[in-house]
Amino acid sequence: MNNKIEKIFIAKDIQDKIIADCQKNYPKEACGILAGKAAKAASVYPLVNISDKPEFCYLIDPKEQLKIFKELRAQELDLVAIYHSHTESPAYPSAKDLELAFYPESFYVIVSLADKFNPQIRAFRIAENNVTEVSIRN
Amino acid sequence: MADITINGKKEVLDKNISIAELLKRKNIRPEVVTIELNDNIIERKDYGSVAIKEGDRLEFVYFMGGGSIRRNFYFKR
Numbered sequence: 728m729n730n731k732i733e734k735i736f737i738a739k740d741i742q743d744k745i746i747a748d749c750q751k752n753y754p755k756e757a758c759g760i761l762a763g764k765a766a767k768a769a770s771v772y773p774l775v776n777i778s779d780k781p782e783f784c785y786l787i788d789p790k791e792q793l794k795i796f797k798e799l800r801a802q803e804l805d806l807v808a809i810y811h812s813h814t815e816s817p818a819y820p821s822a823k824d825l826e827l828a829f830y831p832e833s834f835y836v837i838v839s840l841a842d843k844f845n846p847q848i849r850a851f852r853i854a855e856n857n858v859t860e861v862s863i864r865n
Numbered sequence: 866m867a868d869i870t871i872n873g874k875k876e877v878l879d880k881n882i883s884i885a886e887l888l889k890r891k892n893i894r895p896e897v898v899t900i901e902l903n904d905n906i907i908e909r910k911d912y913g914s915v916a917i918k919e920g921d922r923l924e925f926v927y928f929m930g931g932g933s934i935r936r937n938f939y940f941k942r
Contacts, residue, residue, distance in 0.1 A: 789899035789906070793899070800873050813932075814933060
């Protein structure tokens with residue numbers, strides 16, 4: 728067993744909230760952020776997907792992003808992860824996810840609803856076009 | 866010299882410069898950030914003409930986007 732695999736801690740209730748947000752937005756992609764400390768998510772912020780192709784893209788409104796980031800700073804919380812859903816494809820970063828990954832210090836959480844009755848949630852680091860899967864712990 | 870704040874952290878500029886110059890110094894591509902100056906979002910076209918002054922508060926946020934695998938589509942920004 729490889730003990731060097733990085734971990735992100737997302738409590739079961741937070742995972743359930745992420746998946747519920749993704750299911751609520753289906754067939755559009757959902758998006759949001761997880762806030763907390765270091766690699767431990769403490770709260771989930773579902774955000775509005777303003778993409779003009781929301782069935783297969785997500786775009787977070789920079790105004791909403793600015794507002795949330797200020798709130799996090801005031802609460803001394805960090806951006807732990809950015810999440811979004813893939814409605815038809817696996818929970819793995821797409822070429823577009825790599826191209827638009829500008830927060831290498833953050834985790835990227837992806838929920839696949841390709842099987843709507845069995846959502847898959849996975850987490851990754853994305854840095855300089857390299858994808859590394861991260862273990863999700865409750 | 867100008868004391869400014871970027872994302873809540875104090876920084877000192879050696880002289881008054883434009884937002885475009887600041888981005889260049891920080892090696893940030895203008896097309897991947899949204900910038901707020903003293904609570905007002907600055908249009909990207911104005912980055913070269915807006916000067917940063919003593920006491921200014923800037924917020925930088927990077928683009929957050931992506932999506933599922935459909936290789937023929939890219940964002941228009």
